[in-house]
Amino acid sequence: MTITPPPYARIHVLPLHLKAAANQAFEGWASTPAVDREGEVILPQAIAASLEAYMRNPIVTYAHDWLNPVGRTVEARVTEEGLWVKIQLGRTARAREIWDLIEDRILRSLSIGFNARPDDGEERDGIGYWRRIELLEISVVPIPANPQATVTVARQLGLEMLPPARLRLKAATPFVNLPLAPEETPWRWDVRAASDVLGDPPDWDRFRRAHFWWDPDRPHARDSYKLPFARMLNGELTAVWRGVAAAMAALLGARGGVDIPPTDRRPVYEHIVRYYEKFGKTPPEFRSDWPAGLREVRFHHDELDIFAEEQVLWAAAEIQRLAADAANMARHWAKEGRFLTPWVTDPLHAAHSALASLLSFSLPGSS
Numbered sequence: 001m002t003i004t005p006p007p008y009a010r011i012h013v014l015p016l017h018l019k020a021a022a023n024q025a026f027e028g029w030a031s032t033p034a035v036d037r038e039g040e041v042i043l044p045q046a047i048a049a050s051l052e053a054y055m056r057n058p059i060v061t062y063a064h065d066w067l068n069p070v071g072r073t074v075e076a077r078v079t080e081e082g083l084w085v086k087i088q089l090g091r092t093a094r095a096r097e098i099w100d101l102i103e104d105r106i107l108r109s110l111s112i113g114f115n116a117r118p119d120d121g122e123e124r125d126g127i128g129y130w131r132r133i134e135l136l137e138i139s140v141v142p143i144p145a146n147p148q149a150t151v152t153v154a155r156q157l158g159l160e161m162l163p164p165a166r167l168r169l170k171a172a173t174p175f176v177n178l179p180l181a182p183e184e185t186p187w188r189w190d191v192r193a194a195s196d197v198l199g200d201p202p203d204w205d206r207f208r209r210a211h212f213w214w215d216p217d218r219p220h221a222r223d224s225y226k227l228p229f230a231r232m233l234n235g236e237l238t239a240v241w242r243g244v245a246a247a248m249a250a251l252l253g254a255r256g257g258v259d260i261p262p263t264d265r266r267p268v269y270e271h272i273v274r275y276y277e278k279f280g281k282t283p284p285e286f287r288s289d290w291p292a293g294l295r296e297v298r299f300h301h302d303e304l305d306i307f308a309e310e311q312v313l314w315a316a317a318e319i320q321r322l323a324a325d326a327a328n329m330a331r332h333w334a335k336e337g338r339f340l341t342p343w344v345t346d347p348l349h350a351a352h353s354a355l356a357s358l359l360s361f362s363l364p365g366s367s
Contacts, residue, residue, distance in 0.1 A: 026089075033081075109141050189228045227250060
């Protein structure tokens with residue numbers, strides 16, 4: 001069975017015992033402040049801060065196979081002893097198999113999947129302590145006798161299991177249910193739009209929610225965030241359809257593509273798909289062998305219009321940058337008494353004519 005890598009960066013596994021009840025319901029500790037097999041501790045207050053958000057979508061999986069949930073958490077509470085949960089399995093054949101294994105005491109452990117930033121934890125005496133996390137799912141797991149086997153399973157899922165101070169993660173941002181802008185809302189991500197989202201003082205959590213990918217190693221650098229799709233509209237961070245489609249285009253190779261690790265592309269794609277669904281759109285099919293361009297991928301007509309516009313905006317930005325560089329060079333030459341020769345001015349006039357022709361296609365009254 002192939003397990004799809006989850007859209008979060010970390011898991012926390014403890015050899016915890018489950019207590020079976022009836023009707024495919026059971027309870028147990030999903031997390032305690034004990035040191036887990038990878039030398040980490042999740043403090044109870046870290047879970048308490050995100051428990052309410054998790055309970056709005058209390059997914060339970062098996063072995064962190066997040067695309068195929070098997071149940072839901074019906075009760076949860078955080079005490080000094082950790083996170084206690086009561087779980088109700090679903091009515092699928094897979095859920096029934098898991099229930100049989102729990103009753104036979106073959107499956108006896110739970111694990112949590114979560115996101116966290118390096119500065120959300122600290123390392124003391126070789127042990128990593130998480131003070132703040134984003135709890136995303138709880139999973140029934142088989143815990144192998146060999147702790148190194150747990151590491152192997154984690155790596156197969158595309159996860160890293162390192163203490164916070166040594167954490168080096170690059171990850172898709174988790175899904176956040178942002179409000180939607182009207183579909184015709186224009187999209188442009190420039191310095192002003194980015195500054196509006198970041199705010200003053202900087203709100204880096206909000207900035208992260210406006211992107212599909214980020215680098216947690218550098219959480220306070222703008223260039224650590226890629227594939228933006230949301231803007232501030234009427235004082236609220238709002239998803240824009242044209243931004244969502246533009247992000248999908250960049251993921252597939254438009255505007256030179258986007259430089260993110262190959263293992264992150266599927267989680268980013270799944271995140272973008274969630275917004276395709278919210279806007280009532282059908283996404284292109286995920287392919288691991290996508291070329292560096294768009295010709296082999298089938299898109300809808302409105303997407304193609306957005307992608308073409310994105311290419312024009314990218315080209316315009318490049319032209320503006322190159323023209324500014326050339327103008328600075330020309331001013332430097334002028335100070336030295338040097339002037340542009342026809343060998344230089346003739347191509348510049350041709351470029352000017354091409355741009356004037358392009359602008360002739362703009363809407364009447366637009367500038």
